[in-house]
Amino acid sequence: xxDANPTLRPPDGVPFLQIRKLVKDFGGHRAVDDVSIDIAxxxxxxxxxxxxxxxxxxxxxxxxxxxxxxGSIVLDGRDLAGMAxxxxxxxxxxxxxxxxxxxxxxxxxxxxxxxxxxxxxEVAERVDAMLRLVQxxxxxxxxxxxxxxxxxxxxxxxxxxxxxxxxxxxxxxLGALDKKLREETxxxxxxxxxxVGVTCVMVTxxxxxxxxxxxxxxxxxxxxxxxxxxxxEIYETPANRFVADFIGNVNLMDGTLTADASxxxxxxCADVTxxxxxxxxxxxxxxxxxxxxxQAVSVALRPEKIRISRDAPQVLDDExxxxxxxxxxxxxxxxxxxxxxxxxxxxxxxxALKISASNTERHRAQPIDWGDTAWASWSPHAQVVLNA
Amino acid sequence: MSAPSSxxxxxxxxxxxxxxxxxxxxxVFFLLPFLIVMKISVSEMDEVTFRDILSxxxxxxxxALRFDNYLTLLxxxxxxxxYLASLKYAAVTTLLCLAIGYPFAYFMAxxxxxxxxxxxxxxxxxxxxxxxxxVYAWKALxxxxxxxxxxxxxxxxxxxxxxxxxxxxxxxxxxTPFSLVLGxxxxxxxxxxxxxxxxxxxMDLRLLEAAADLGATAWIAFWKITVPLSKAxxxxxxxxxxxPCVGEYVIPELLGGPQTQMIGxxxxxxxxxxxxxxxxxxxxxxxxxxxxxxxxxFNKVEAETLEARx
Numbered sequence: 001x002x003d004a005n006p007t008l009r010p011p012d013g014v015p016f017l018q019i020r021k022l023v024k025d026f027g028g029h030r031a032v033d034d035v036s037i038d039i040a041x042x043x044x045x046x047x048x049x050x051x052x053x054x055x056x057x058x059x060x061x062x063x064x065x066x067x068x069x070x071g072s073i074v075l076d077g078r079d080l081a082g083m084a085x086x087x088x089x090x091x092x093x094x095x096x097x098x099x100x101x102x103x104x105x106x107x108x109x110x111x112x113x114x115x116x117x118x119x120x121x122e123v124a125e126r127v128d129a130m131l132r133l134v135q136x137x138x139x140x141x142x143x144x145x146x147x148x149x150x151x152x153x154x155x156x157x158x159x160x161x162x163x164x165x166x167x168x169x170x171x172x173x174l175g176a177l178d179k180k181l182r183e184e185t186x187x188x189x190x191x192x193x194x195x196v197g198v199t200c201v202m203v204t205x206x207x208x209x210x211x212x213x214x215x216x217x218x219x220x221x222x223x224x225x226x227x228x229x230x231x232x233e234i235y236e237t238p239a240n241r242f243v244a245d246f247i248g249n250v251n252l253m254d255g256t257l258t259a260d261a262s263x264x265x266x267x268x269c270a271d272v273t274x275x276x277x278x279x280x281x282x283x284x285x286x287x288x289x290x291x292x293x294x295q296a297v298s299v300a301l302r303p304e305k306i307r308i309s310r311d312a313p314q315v316l317d318d319e320x321x322x323x324x325x326x327x328x329x330x331x332x333x334x335x336x337x338x339x340x341x342x343x344x345x346x347x348x349x350x351x352a353l354k355i356s357a358s359n360t361e362r363h364r365a366q367p368i369d370w371g372d373t374a375w376a377s378w379s380p381h382a383q384v385v386l387n388a
Numbered sequence: 389m390s391a392p393s394s395x396x397x398x399x400x401x402x403x404x405x406x407x408x409x410x411x412x413x414x415x416v417f418f419l420l421p422f423l424i425v426m427k428i429s430v431s432e433m434d435e436v437t438f439r440d441i442l443s444x445x446x447x448x449x450x451x452a453l454r455f456d457n458y459l460t461l462l463x464x465x466x467x468x469x470x471y472l473a474s475l476k477y478a479a480v481t482t483l484l485c486l487a488i489g490y491p492f493a494y495f496m497a498x499x500x501x502x503x504x505x506x507x508x509x510x511x512x513x514x515x516x517x518x519x520x521x522x523v524y525a526w527k528a529l530x531x532x533x534x535x536x537x538x539x540x541x542x543x544x545x546x547x548x549x550x551x552x553x554x555x556x557x558x559x560x561x562x563x564t565p566f567s568l569v570l571g572x573x574x575x576x577x578x579x580x581x582x583x584x585x586x587x588x589x590x591m592d593l594r595l596l597e598a599a600a601d602l603g604a605t606a607w608i609a610f611w612k613i614t615v616p617l618s619k620a621x622x623x624x625x626x627x628x629x630x631x632p633c634v635g636e637y638v639i640p641e642l643l644g645g646p647q648t649q650m651i652g653x654x655x656x657x658x659x660x661x662x663x664x665x666x667x668x669x670x671x672x673x674x675x676x677x678x679x680x681x682x683x684x685x686f687n688k689v690e691a692e693t694l695e696a697r698x
Contacts, residue, residue, distance in 0.1 A: 065597060085600040098598040102616045111612075115603030163602065 016041040016199055017167060022071035024057050024223075031057040033223035035071075039216075044193060044200040046214035048207060050246075054223035055203045056171065062201060063169050064088045075167060086115070090167035096176045097156035099144040105131070105155050106140040112163040130158040133192060150181050157189065161196055168193065170202035174209055186212045207247050211235070219243050241386050244300040251301045251353050257293055257385075265385060266324075267299050270349035274299050275324035277380040298386045303356035305382035308343055310366055313377035326377035329353060331370055343368065345376050422676065429669035430454055438666060457670035467654065467671065471678060474651040477565070477640075478633035481572040485580040485629045486622065488573070493584035493621075494614075497591070508585070511578050519575065523642050526571050530561045530643075537561050556647075563645030571643040572633050579632075580625040587621025588614070623690075631679055651675050 015038035024032040032054045039045045047055035060066045062073060064085035073080045080088055091112065100108050109130050113123040131137045134154035144152055153174070160168060173189060174182045190213050193200050204210050210217050211231040218228045219242075227239040238244035241252060255269035267274040276299070307313065313326050332352060333344035338359070345353040353376055368374050430453045431438040443450050461467045496507045514522060529536035540546050540561060549555045554566040561567055591614065599609035615622075637652030644650065651671065658668035 063601060065600075085597070086603045086605055088601075092598075092601045094594055094598055094601075098592065098594040100595060100598070100613060102619075111599070111604070112602035115608070159602070 015039065016043075016076055017201070018072075018074040020072045020074070022058070022061065022073065023069045024054075024061060024066060025069045026057075030223055032061070032068075035223070035225055037218065037225065037228065039199065039201065041199055042197060043216060044190065044202065044214045046210040046217045047201065047203045047220055048205070048210040048217050048247075049220035050205055053220040055205075055220050057223075058220075059092075059169055059171055059201065059203045062167070063090060063092045089165060090169055091160040091163055091165035092169040092171060093156045093160040093173055095171040097144075097152050099152060099155055099159070101144055103143070104140065105136060105142050105144070105147070108144065108155055109158045109162050112159065116163060126162055130162045133161070133195070134158045149177050150185060153177060153185065157192065161192075161198065165198060168198045168200045170200060172204055172206075173202060175204070175206070182209070189213065219246060221246075237384060238300060238386070241298055241300070244384065244386060249303050249354055249356070251303065251306075251351075252386075253299045253301070253351065255297060255299060257295045257297050260293055264380065267297055267385065269299060271329075271347040271351060272327040273324050274383055275380045276383050276385060300384045300386055301378060301382055303342065303354040304340075304358075306353070306355045306376050306378045308345070308355045308357055308368060309375050309377070310368060310372070311375065313375055325380060325382075326375060327353070328373060328375050331368055331372045331374055334368075334370060343374070345374060422673075425669045425672055428665055429457055429667075429673050431666050433664065433666055454666070457667050458674075460667065461670055461674055467674075470649045470651050470654045471674070473649060474634045474636075474675075475678075477569060477572065477648065477650060478630050478636075480569055481576060481633045482580075482626050482630045484569065484573045485577050486626060489577055489580035489584055489625065490622075493581045493588055496581070496585050497588035504589070511581050511585075514578065520638065523571055523575065523639055526567070526574065527562065527642055530567050530570075532559070563643070563648075565644075565648050568640055568644040568648045571639045572636060575639060576629040576633060579628040583624035583628065584618065584621040587618045587624075591617055627683070631683075634679055635675055 017037075017039040019035060019037045019039075022032055022035045023030065035054075035058060037045075047058060049055045057066060061068050062080075064080070064083050064087070068081050071081070075089065078089075080090075100111065103111070106127055110123050110127045113126050118126070127140075128137065131140055134157055136151060136154055136158065139147060139151060139155075144155065147155065153176070157173075174185055177185060186209060202210075202214065214231065216228060216230055217234050219226045219234060221242055227234055227243045229237075234243065235247055238247065238250075244250045245252065253269040253271075253274075255267040255274065257265060258268045258273075259266035261278075263278050265274075265276045265278060267276065312328075327345075327347055329345035329347045331343055332346040335342045340356050340358050343355045343357065345355055347353055355376055427441060428438060431441055432452055432454050433439075439452060441452055443452065492511075496504060496511075499507060526536070528534055531537065537559075540549075541559065546555065546558050546561065549561075549564075549566050550558045554569075555561060555564040595613050595617070596606075596609050599613050600606070604612060635652050636650065637656055640648055640650040640653050641656070644653075655668055655671050655675070658664050658671055662668075
């Protein structure tokens with residue numbers, strides 16, 4: 001099966017930021033490897049990957065802190081490659097903020113506008129407007145160390161927006177906040193960015209942050225884009241094993257393609273035969289999958305798309321008869337998370353199938369417990385076929 | 389927080405020792421001698437000894453305090469002028485050390501991390517030779533055919549110094565304000581560099597990136613971010629240079645001239661030439677007060693701003 005091409009075009013509108021064949025070498029190490037992407041005006045675009053994947057280097061090239069080894073960055077028709085940071089029409093919100101510790105909140109926010117040589121009345125007006133936007137007017141005279149983490153984050157945002165940048169760069173914007181505050185701040189941050197209407201490129205290693213905030217996500221590994229798409233596309237139709245595994249939880253099963261019919265595929269794995277409805281089997285980029293019968297493939301199946309039951313599952317009306325998409329195993333492990341429970345079902349081959357079950361009722365009539373034998377089953381619309 | 393306090397209670401004796409030993413040291417070797425010097429400064433002088441300030445006349449204690457010396461100090465401009473000269477040379481030396489030391493410390497702190505220990509070593513290397521020897525070396529270097537004197541003449545610096553009234557004639561470098569300040573700057577430069585280096589090397593360089601991102605050129609970022617953030621290092625270095633310079637005796641004695649009477653030399657003369665110990669003690673007390681009072685005020689202001697920032 002051919003690799004799905006990353007979606008290069010923005011979902012709508014003309015490209016505002018065009019990155020073409022961008023490369024960055026550090027000595028012998030290629031940190032960013034031939035990256036091209038178009039980003040539309042008003043988008044919040046997330047670069048998602050684990051540390052060392054090149055996402056920060058890419059962001060630093062956009063900000064002008066690193067000079068690209070090759071390629072171009074064009075923002076609204078202007079080539080930015082190699083432009084000094086103090087000249088570039090973008091501003092960055094730094095990881096853990098880099099607020100100036102010796103200046104008040106007000107002076108921190110005013111630092112950018114003052115450098116543009118605006119008259120002081122205009123600087124004051126803009127700083128006051130920014131502080132109102134992030135609801136910190138009352139804290140204008142404080143120093144950064146007198147603020148909480150969330151307030152510092154808002155000062156950093158106000159400071160990076162105060163010069164009215166054409167492009168806002170966010171480096172791990174919420175990385176320094178604790179989990180509960182992070183969730184609240186995600187929404188707040190998106191609201192402010194949308195209110196200002198600035199186009200935004202963010203870097204994060206936190207997939208939830210990327211999913212909730214971004215309009216599109218690029219999953220990066222080893223300096224390359226593995227997949228670019230809306231959060232739901234990345235999650236539901238991952239382009240390859242890495243993306244499937246990196247985003248959320250997944251069960252990956254290796255098997256052989258045994259049938260390629262007009263509306264479905266059959267993949268024989270060690271424990272189970274998968275019947276996969278064709279329109280859902282593969283990411284939309286290159287249409288329906290077609291493979292050679294006998295080819296080795298992987299089937300990706302998300303834990304929440306599997307039902308677990310004590311008894312053999314009933315074959316539903318809209319599902320074809322036959323022994324597909326169900327398997328029996330022993331509950332080896334169980335983790336209770338409150339709103340859902342994750343079961344690890346040990347199959348005959350030794351594979352532990354992860355199943356996530358919503359706890360829709362407070363008590364189950366017949367709870368499934370450690371050591372129980374249980375059935376796992378799923379619909380033919382649940383899986384994705386990937387290259388092995 | 390009960391856990392840390394209970395553990396600190398357990399090591400109470402250790403804490404007492406850690407705090408107590410330096411205090412004890414200061415008490416025995418600073419406060420007591422200072423009190424003795426103060427006592428001498430208000431004592432009556434006999435032939436070669438001074439009288440006790442407290443005597444007993446038929447069982448009644450008699451306190452004999454003489455404040456004449458302090459009055460002399462105020463009346464005779466010699467003392468006032470030498471104090472002012474000391475402050476002036478110390479201030480000039482401090483500024484020169486700052487002007488030379490800051491760029492040095494800055495580039496040392498920004499040098500490759502593998503290079504930094506070597507650079508630090510170079511700064512401290514002069515300490516391995518006797519201070520006296522090094523000052524004597526300058527004497528040789530600055531006399532008529534010394535290397536430094538030849539070099540200064542070769543580039544015409546001596547004429548510039550003469551025009552600035554720092555040397556009495558174009559070829560006379562030794563025993564001038566110039567040689568004095570040169571010697572003090574040379575000697576005290578490491579005391580400026582080390583605290584500045586320690587401060588600058590700890591600076592968060594992302595702040596400079598943030599400044600650049602917001603439109604500041606490297607020059608503006610330096611003045612708006614680096615310099616204000618290194619204030620503590622500047623203050624510490626300046627104190628370490630200024631305070632010993634005010635009371636410096638050896639360098640003015642060896643490199644200074646008749647023009648450059650500093651308080652250290654006046655002190656020496658009172659003790660050993662005039663043999664007037666009470667007067668010498670008075671000069672010493674005045675010098676300590678002159679340095680300590682502004683410093684204490686400065687520290688108080690600093691502490692208050694620190695407190696206000698909390």
